[in-house]
Amino acid sequence: MRAFLWIGTLLLLFVLAAAPLTSQAVGDNSFEALKRFSQVMDIVENHYVQDIPRSTLIEDAIKGMLEQLDPHSTYLNKDDFKDIQISTSGEFSGIGIEISLEQGRLTVISPIEDTPADKAGLKSGDIILEIDGQATQDITLTEAVKRIRGAKGSTVKLVILHKGSNKPVTVPIVRGTIPIHSVKTQELESGYLYVRLTRFNENTTRDMLDKLKEYKAKKEIKGLVLDLRNNPGGLLDQAVSVADAFLSDGLVVYIQGRDASQRKDFPATRGSEDVAAPMVTLINPGSASASEIVAGALQDHKRALLLGERSFGKGSVQTVIPLSDGTGIKLTTALYYTPNGRSIQAEGIVPDLEVPFVPTEEDKNADDRFTLREQDLSRHLQNNGGGKNKGSETSKEAGEMLGRDNQLRLALELVKKLPTIRQIR
Structure with missing residues (x-):
């Protein structure tokens, strides 16, 4: 049996050994x-x-019982259970969004970067009114997933309502294979590397370390900007190993069920590939689950300066339990905690420097949407507890990134001023 931390319904996140x-x-x-x-x-x-x-x-009746517990517990029919097995590999067909039902409205939590939904302009907080001409009123989350998913190359038509708009718009989206590549890098200036993690799949840590090794073969890494914004999560073991790459010891995260005996710790280990360069980590309301595990660990160990906006606040663990007839249930069984014992359920990670994203003039209309967090979800579990420097080298692509992203610009300036943080002793 395996257990999963979950943030939405279109992408499987976080896996660990389930307690009996x-x-x-x-x-x-x-x-x-x-x-x-x-x-x-x-x-x-x-x-x-x-x-x-x-x-x-x-x-x-089973569906209703589970869906009344919290936003993440649900019944899985045979097809849903098969989809979970596909999702764990990071490869599936669809449009690439995380969704939730809020007050009867089908709401986008976050589009997955570089997917059809992202390229079509869907944003956090969008309300889906219709799927292929059928109203989403009284729809279940499972039914919504079925309607939105489909064969690669086929088209789904969504009627979307943006906040502040009284006129819904029809958005046709061609389904595709959701890419498994989750790591992107870009040199911002000589020696300063931008690392973007779009989610945590089975290859994330290895791909990240390979890209860091490739860069270090050319030049010294003077500083890192780790971007976890709009990263909806992924596999728990990958979140732990990503954080471990920047920590030499100590606790990364622990999970706790309703009984004290159900606690499970996930420690960092000293490794030859550990990275000791100064770091700034970016988070925002779209950073959830696995992203929050990494951000919380780096913050508690004072390994990185966190910059941006408060994260989503999804701190619960879901166990996927197979039933004898080929169906299954996804049940919330525990909460996860940062090394200092913080439960971020419905609270989120608060960055060290709260800096809101300021869109450029051309992006203002597209980004004028409300933010959605775990605390906004119905039945959520309560929490118990600027310019380049003289002599710098900036490529055209990096310059364009910095030009349209005030949080990234500040992160670069800060990481250049941070003292060298050595975790390997």
Whole structure:
């Protein structure tokens, strides 16, 4: 059995070994509740206007029970369960968005970078009113995923409502294979490297270390800007190993179920590929789950300066449990905590320097959307607890990036002023 940390429904995130689930004795009150359920089901079977198979009634009851728990627990039919197995490899067909149901509205949490949804201009906070001509009112999350996903090359038409607009727009999007490449790098100035992680899949750490090694073969790394903005998460082991690449020891993260015995620690280890250069890490409301694990670890160990905006605040662990008939359930079973014991569930990671993103004039209309965080999700779990310097070398591509991104410009200036941080001793 494997367990998953989850941020949305179109991309599988965070995997770890699941703790065994213990059964509990059923008391008299439980039998009374089951008796009431049986009575209601009998009434529906005998008196509802249409004939509904008992298997369908039970399946729908399971769906309702799980979806009322929190935004991330859900029932998985056979197709959904197969999709999860595909998603763990990082390869699947679709448009590449994370979605949630908020007050009955199908809402975009975040588009995945370089996917059809991202290129079509979908943004965090967009409301999807229709999918291929069918209204999303009263739709379930599972049904929405089914309608949006499809064969590569086929087109899905979404009717989108942007905040501040009274007129919905129709956005046709050609489905594609969601790319598995999650690491991008760009030299900002000589010796200063920008590392962008778009999500955490099974190859993220290896790809990141390969790119760092390739750059170090050419010149010394004087500073790093690690960009986790709009990164919806990924595999837990990859989040741990990415953070581990910048830490030589100490705790990266730990997860805690409702029983104290269910705690599991994930420590950093000293490695030959550890990176000791000064760092600035960028986060924003689209940084969730695995991104928050990395950001929280780097912040608690004072390994990197965090800059940007408060992160999403998704700090719960979902366990995917297979059932005997090929279906399964995805159940919230624990919370994760930063090394200093902070639960960021519905709180998020607050950066050391809170600097809002300021879009350029040409991007202002496109980026005038409200931000969405875990605390805004229905039934969410409560938390228990400028210019280049003289002599610098900036490529045209890097110059364009810096020109349209005030947070990145400040990150570069700060990382050049940070003292050398040596984690390897």
